[in-house]
Amino acid sequence: MSSWNASFVAESLLAMIQREQTVYRSSDYLETPSPTPSLRIVDEVVRTKMVDWCYSFIDACHFEREIVAVAMEMVDRFLSKSSNAEAALCDRLQFQLLTVTSLYVAVKTRGESALGIDFFCSISCDIYSVDEIEAMELTLLSELEWRISPPTGVQMAHHILALVSSAVRFEQSICIAILDEVMYQAEYAVRDYYFVTQRPSSVAMAAIFNTLELLDKQNAQAVVRSLLSIMDEEFDSLEIILDTKSRLHNLVYGQEGDDSATIDPLPFSSTSARELELRVC
CATH class of the missing domain: 1.10.472 (Cyclin A; domain 1)
Known part of the structure; x- marks a missing residue:
């Protein structure tokens, strides 16, 4: 590597390190005080199940697996700072909607595919409408101040x-x-x-x-x-x-x-991964 290239790489790395310490930081949101602790149903296991579902989706579409890291960083940062975090932590469907929407945004911004919201509705077995995903997308982007390119x-x-x-x-x-x-x-x-x-x-x-x-x-x-x-x-x-x-x-x-x-995927996604290659990819 030339000295010029090494200098460029070092500067890029420094920029990422500075961003991870400032705008791209998440807190231990599962341990933060809650006004309704008994109503919280999202825990580490539920989160892991959703991560596994994301990887199943990404693999079925032959997308870059790092997309899941980007999507889950958005989920975690949203739950760390958003005024809407408690609603997602107390409602499994809302947490799933947040994750599906974050994955949609990550896929879209990484330029992997032109998959539309209607497709993400279909892979969730139409549990969520286009309007619901669009509304969550706007909420997500607003709460994250449109910072959706985290260093991984x-x-x-x-x-x-x-x-x-x-x-x-x-x-x-x-x-x-x-x-x-x-x-x-x-x-x-x-x-x-x-x-x-x-x-x-x-x-x-x-x-x-x-x-x-x-x-x-x-x-x-x-x-x-x-x-x-x-x-x-x-x-x-x-x-x-x-x-x-x-x-x-x-x-x-x-x-x-x-x-x-080994953790089984969530019920709503049990057939989605198997169908993706036949339907889209």
Whole structure:
């Protein structure tokens, strides 16, 4: 990588880090005080089910899986700050409507397809009308102040690894394997509510640290040195990143072979994913 390219990548990464600390932040909304705590039905399990439904939809349409990270970031930020959050947390249908609408916005803004609102109505078995999704879209965009392009862990990992590659040389196949593994871990992070309050840059760093076993000892040490040189005061502390690394590693690799980790999709979407390829894709 040329010095000019490295400078550009570093500036882009810095811009994303600054955005994740300011306008793209979510809080622990499931633990915030509620005027009606007994009425809340949305919890970590319900959220994970909706994430899995989103991935099923994206896979059926052969879209980029990172769209789900963008959609769920909008859901989480909306529930962290919106005056309408409590209604969504106390009504499963409203929470599903919020998620479907966020996925619609994410698909549309990423330019993956020209799927219209009527299609998103159909995949929810017409539980929601066009008017309801349009109204939720306006509410979502207004509450998020039209900030709908959040930096994701995968985006940041691409930038970080680009900077690492300027200092550490390894085969292209190894670089691809590292990126594939990072994307795999990032998808687990999207599913786990714990990571709602974690910065994407920390998730990216944690995932990269978890891939070092793919390298020989010499290259792994060189990558660690390069990562540490990249981590300035704009990043979380090394302690936080290592805690995130441990949590992510346990989440991804600690559940292998554990059937209890599988969560069935929500009832309204049970046939949608199977029908999508025949109807649209």
